[in-house]
Amino acid sequence: MSQTIQTLLTESTLSSLDTRVLLAELLQKDPSFLSAHPEYQLTESERTQWEHFTQRAQMKEPIAYIINKKEFYGLPFYVDNRVLIPRPETERLVDVTLEYVERCKDKPSLSILEIATGSGAIMCSLAHVISLRYPSLIVNFTATDISNDALSVAQKNARDLDVAKKITFLHGDLFEPVRGKVFDVILANAPYLPRDEANMNAFEPYIALDGGHIGDEINTRLRTEYKTYLHAEGIFLYETYGGKIIAVNYD
Numbered sequence: 240m241s242q243t244i245q246t247l248l249t250e251s252t253l254s255s256l257d258t259r260v261l262l263a264e265l266l267q268k269d270p271s272f273l274s275a276h277p278e279y280q281l282t283e284s285e286r287t288q289w290e291h292f293t294q295r296a297q298m299k300e301p302i303a304y305i306i307n308k309k310e311f312y313g314l315p316f317y318v319d320n321r322v323l324i325p326r327p328e329t330e331r332l333v334d335v336t337l338e339y340v341e342r343c344k345d346k347p348s349l350s351i352l353e354i355a356t357g358s359g360a361i362m363c364s365l366a367h368v369i370s371l372r373y374p375s376l377i378v379n380f381t382a383t384d385i386s387n388d389a390l391s392v393a394q395k396n397a398r399d400l401d402v403a404k405k406i407t408f409l410h411g412d413l414f415e416p417v418r419g420k421v422f423d424v425i426l427a428n429a430p431y432l433p434r435d436e437a438n439m440n441a442f443e444p445y446i447a448l449d450g451g452h453i454g455d456e457i458n459t460r461l462r463t464e465y466k467t468y469l470h471a472e473g474i475f476l477y478e479t480y481g482g483k484i485i486a487v488n489y490d
Contacts, residue, residue, distance in 0.1 A: 242286055245277035253296050261292045264306040300442055312364040316396050321388035323447040325360040328482030332426050333364050335486055339424055339474050340369060340376075348377035352420075352468065354413055354427035354461065356382035357447055359393025359406075361428065366402035380406040383416045386446055413457070414464055425465055426476040429457040454480055462487075 244262065251258040263270045265288055266279075281289060295305050303309040303324045309316050311325040312333050318324055336351065343349055353362045362382040369378055380402075384390050390408050397403040409416035413429075430437070430450045437448035450457050458479055465475045465487070475487040 242281045242289075243277065244273050244279045244281075247281075247289070248273065248277070251293070253293060257296060257302055260302055261289075261296065261305065264308070265289055265292060304442060309358075309360075311360040312368070314360075314364055314367060314400060316358055316360050316363070317392060317399065318358050319392065320442060321386070321444060322358040322392045323443050325358060326482060328484075329361065329428050329478060330364075331482075331484045332361055332428060332476055332478060333368070335474075335476055335484060336365055336424055336426060337368060337372075340373065340378075343423065344373055344376055346376075348379065349424070350379040350420075350422040351381070351424040351426070352417060352422040353380075353382040354425065355429040355447075355457075356384045356393050356408070357389050357428070359396045359408075361426065362406055363393070363396050363400050363402050366397075366405045367400055370402070370405065378405075381409065381417060381420075381422070382406055383409045383411055383413070385410070385412045386444070389444075389447070413460060414468055417468060421468055421470050421473075423470050423473045424476070425469055425473070427458075427461055428478040429461060431455065431458055431478065431480050450480075 247262060248258060259270055259273055262273055265285060292305055301324055303318050304320055307317055307319055309318045309325055312330050316325060351365060356362055362380055366380050382393060387410055390410055394408055397406050430448050431454050432448045432450050433454035434449055434452055437445060440448055458477055461477060469475055477485050479485055
């Protein structure tokens with residue numbers, strides 16, 4: 240039985256947006272292709288892949304995992320179930336860091352540390368934007384994560400965005416990989432969900448969600464330890480429950 244784009248758009252049990260995102264990815268076409276060519280008939284292999292996509296989506300698997308793609312700060316990132324899917328609200332961490340960099344752009348160099356980098360979306364975005372805006376500014380980017388799986392994804396994204404040579408990725412728990420070093424900016428989107436809530440997420444990695452019994456365990460550790468690793472005029476930024484961004488100066 241032949242299936243056209245129009246048929247799938249009309250009969251799909253998924254939302255219109257999810258259907259269009261999955262179809263565009265399946266066909267490796269811009270979404271505008273779907274409207275311009277509603278008569279396009281899927282090949283047999285495309286129909287098989289479409290069934291696979293829709294089965295996963297009907298099981299409530301995030302679309303980002305199905306297509307292995309999520310946009311963050313206007314850039315495309317590879318994601319899979321080894322990493323948390325980047326959220327739009329987290330882009331504020333990038334914004335505030337860039338505001339700090341703008342104020343310090345006349346310094347000879349800057350150092351930026353990200354704790355719990357996950358997919359690398361925050362650090363890769365910063366490296367990409369800063370290198371374009373301030374080509375003469377020397378910036379040392381360092382990103383840590385306790386998960387080797389997450390670091391593998393972050394490193395892939397750094398390569399894909401051509402910033403791999405700019406970022407040092409280190410494995411370890413919070414500040415452990417950078418003992419003895421200090422930074423101008425420290426930022427973190429560490430796990431902050433209460434344990435019961437983290438347990439309810441069936442698809443994203445538990446290690447990237449679980450913030451302890453009430454959700455503040457890891458951020459409490461960060462708040463306790465950050466001054467050891469922050470320059471006196473530096474800034475510490477972190478995301479907390481509800482996507483709220485907290486900025487803390489050294490003093």
